[in-house]
Amino acid sequence: MLSLKDLSYLVALDELGHFGKAAQACYVSQPTLSGQLKKLQNQLGVELIEKGSKKVILTHVGREIAQRAKAMVLQAHELEAFARASNKPLTGRLKLAIIPSLAPYLMAKTGACVNALLPGLTIELHELETHELLRQLKSGEIDIGILVLPQPQAGLRHLSLWQEPLWLGVGHEHPWAKKTQVTRGQLAGAELILLKEGHCLADQAQQMCQLKSQSQAFRGASLETLRYMVSAGNGATIVPQLSMDAWISHGEQNITYIPITSPKQAREIGFLARSGSAYWPCVEALHGAMAKVLPKNSADTQTVPLVI
Amino acid sequence: MLSLKDLSYLVALDELGHFGKAAQACYVSQPTLSGQLKKLQNQLGVELIEKGSKKVILTHVGREIAQRAKAMVLQAHELEAFARASNKPLTGRLKLAIIPSLAPYLMAKTGACVNALLPGLTIELHELETHELLRQLKSGEIDIGILVLPQPQAGLRHLSLWQEPLWLGVGHEHPWAKKTQVTRGQLAGAELILLKEGHCLADQAQQMCQLKSQSQAFRGASLETLRYMVSAGNGATIVPQLSMDAWISHGEQNITYIPITSPKQAREIGFLARSGSAYWPCVEALHGAMAKVLPKNSADTQTVPLVI
DNA sequence: TTTTTCAATAGGTATTACCGATAATGTTGA
DNA sequence: TCAACATTATCGGTAATACCTATTGAAAAA
Structure with a gap:
């Protein structure tokens, strides 16, 4: 019968591409790992590791099997975790x-x-x-x-x-700084400072403003960056409520927060x-x-x- | 590390509810199975088998773990099958x-x-x-x-x-026997002889006729039963095309097959x-x-x- | 070439999965 | 209640094997 341990050896070898390192990761010696993988190949009747090549490369079948093996090893860990958790939740x-x-x-x-x-x-x-x-x-x-x-x-x-409400954060010099609310419609095409692509908040803000990604010249790496930019000048950005709360309670004075309405915007x-x-x-x-x-x-x- | 073999012992015990039979199913002796399960319990730190009970009953956790184990064992078999298949497809x-x-x-x-x-x-x-x-x-x-x-x-x-077309099969004495086609609308409320519930063809026919299940008095156990009933009298039923072909080529003379139209009915x-x-x-x-x-x-x- | 790196092999040991026999336990029928 | 039975747990021994260290072999780098 197949052994999870052997399968985990294969997974390690697939991920590390090196017998010695894989063995180390599995807390066994290199000969052990080699031997067990050889056994596994016999059990399955398949060449798992590319022969005669200089590099350690798994065969096509080997890679597929390693992938399945990885899923099984993960399940084994989850099973163990489940058992542990059932004792002391x-x-x-x-x-x-x-x-x-x-x-x-x-x-x-x-x-x-x-x-x-x-x-x-x-x-x-x-x-x-x-x-x-x-x-x-x-x-x-x-x-x-x-x-x-x-x-x-x-x-x-x-x-x-x-549901985290979203606010519009603007500097005091910003044309909208005196507004008491902004409707979603007014946001269309607005120039906002946003996070880099990949941040879901940036994606969401873009959707709200119906912007194409190219139209954004400036991208912040974190909300704190945006905060400094808005605080310093006359920019504007979308601020989730928790960030707003934090900034307010940390004494940020230079940003005005305007609710976005019709409808009120939020993220789940x-x-x-x-x-x-x-x-x-x-x-x-x-x-x-x-x-x-x-x-x-x-x-x-x-x-x-x-x-x- | 967890062993698939031990997990399969647990699965067998869960399914058979008997140490001896489970051991037999796994091709090991009963003491072996008992011992390995004890080891498994130690490894997981959980009681898997209800203690002090008359019957072999898994604990709540045990059952959950057996279920996960079963999935893993199944995957192991599929992995082996995949390896075999990769040699000789x-x-x-x-x-x-x-x-x-x-x-x-x-x-x-x-x-x-x-x-x-x-x-x-x-x-x-x-x-x-x-x-x-x-x-x-x-x-x-x-x-x-x-x-x-x-x-x-x-x-x-x-x-x-x-897409297997569906036909209406009627006996020669049936009022519709002379029709050259039946529309789906005409089927609404029609009295058909159908298969027992559970057969998807019966469900589908019921939907086509917009019938409730109670309204069906008669239920056949197989299409062949329906064939004899329709062939003998004046009943009607829904016949998939392959059955129709088979009946015709086997010399069935007493059934008229009417196409169902508007739209033409079929099952995928x-x-x-x-x-x-x-x-x-x-x-x-x-x-x-x-x-x-x-x-x-x-x-x-x-x-x-x-x-x- | 020599040196270095890395996997394969060899030989030996500790672990353990396994068995048969038997004991302990629980279940059932009189 | 006590046999008779069914079923699981325990015991001692054995064979298989996973594992180690040390070494060799082969390829790549110097």
Whole structure:
């Protein structure tokens, strides 16, 4: 019968392309890994590793099998995690990723509360843009993601957390600085300072303004960059509410925040995890803890569904 | 590290509910199975088997883990099958299931041709109703299904084969026996003899006639039963084209077949297999072989999508 | 060429999966 | 209640094998 251990050797070799390094990664000696892979090839009756080549290259079949093997190894780890979690729920190490336009502000607001409610849980926080977050989530590098929904992805399960209102942030010199509100229609074609492409907030803002990507000359690397730019001059940008709250409470004086209406704009923040993940109870616990701290949604808030 | 063998022991125990029988199914002795399961419990740090109970009952966690384990074991088998198939494509044993309203007629028409084209392939044929077919397909008990599409099922891959026209079969004494065509509208509320519930053909016919299930007094167990009933008296039923062809070529004299028009009714026949199945090349080969033998679709044929 | 790098081989050891026999336990029928 | 039975757990021994270190062989780099 096939052995998961042998399969994991193949996965390691596929990923590292080097017998010695793969062996090291698996905590075995190089001869062991070589021998077991040879055994695996006999069991399957297939050449997995390209023969006679200078480099370590898997055959076409080998690569396909390594891919399947990787999925199985991941499932094995999830099974073990599930078993652990069933003993002591809400303990252990949790690899959590949050999109950059949300991470610092969300953690500032909810971090203490979460730690208080889930003392047994060590949260390892990663800041990843949506695309990379999804990849790492599916590959098992992270366990839970917090990002903008909806994300129609097979094999993933989601839980909505909050409709985060979006504001227009403008410098005091900006022509709109005296406005008490801006309608969505007025935003069409407006010149905004946005984040780099890849950030879902930038995509969403572009949609709201019906802009093509080329029309944007300036791209910030983080919301904090945008903050300084708007604060310094007469630019304008889209600001999620949590960032706004943080900036206000940190004494930012030079930005005026204007509500966007007709309809009120928001983005849907939520959790994402693998469907079979052992960490789903953690998701629910985090949801419970965070929901208490976040402001209540007003009724007329409307999500802008993001087209991926 | 977790061992697939141990996991398969747990799966066997879950399914058979008996240490001895499970051991037998795994070709090991009962003490071996007991011991390995004990080891597994230690590894996972979880009680898998209900202690102190009279019957062998898995704990709640145990059952969940057995379910995950089953999926992994299935994947292991598929991986092995894939490796085998990569050596000698289109050989070996193929477990094929076909819905009963199609199986005999399809095999009669295409069996010889398939065997001629795929001499290395031993086909093990099962006759299963849609629901059971899907279950067995997902659990790995069968490899390929031929049934009525669409079947929106996660993890399964499909390939459409043929739009099979549907006819109205009536006895010579039936009021409609002299008609040259029947429109779909005329079928509404018509009294038809149908198959038992569970057969997708019956569901589809009911939809066509806009009937509730209660309104059907008579239910046949197979199309052959319906044939005798219609042939003997003045009943009417929906007949798929392949059945009709078979009946005609077997000398059935007492049934008149009336085309259903406005629009012409049909059902979509197609293949279904697990997404990662090693047997997909077989599906394509079968598709190629069968498509040659089946009649060409006329352009105005319309599928009636089945609501599950 | 020599040196270096890397995988394959050899030989030996510790682990463990496995078996048969048997004991312990629970279940059932009188 | 106590046999008679069915079923699982335990015991001791064995064969298979996963693993190691040391070494060799072959290819690439110097």
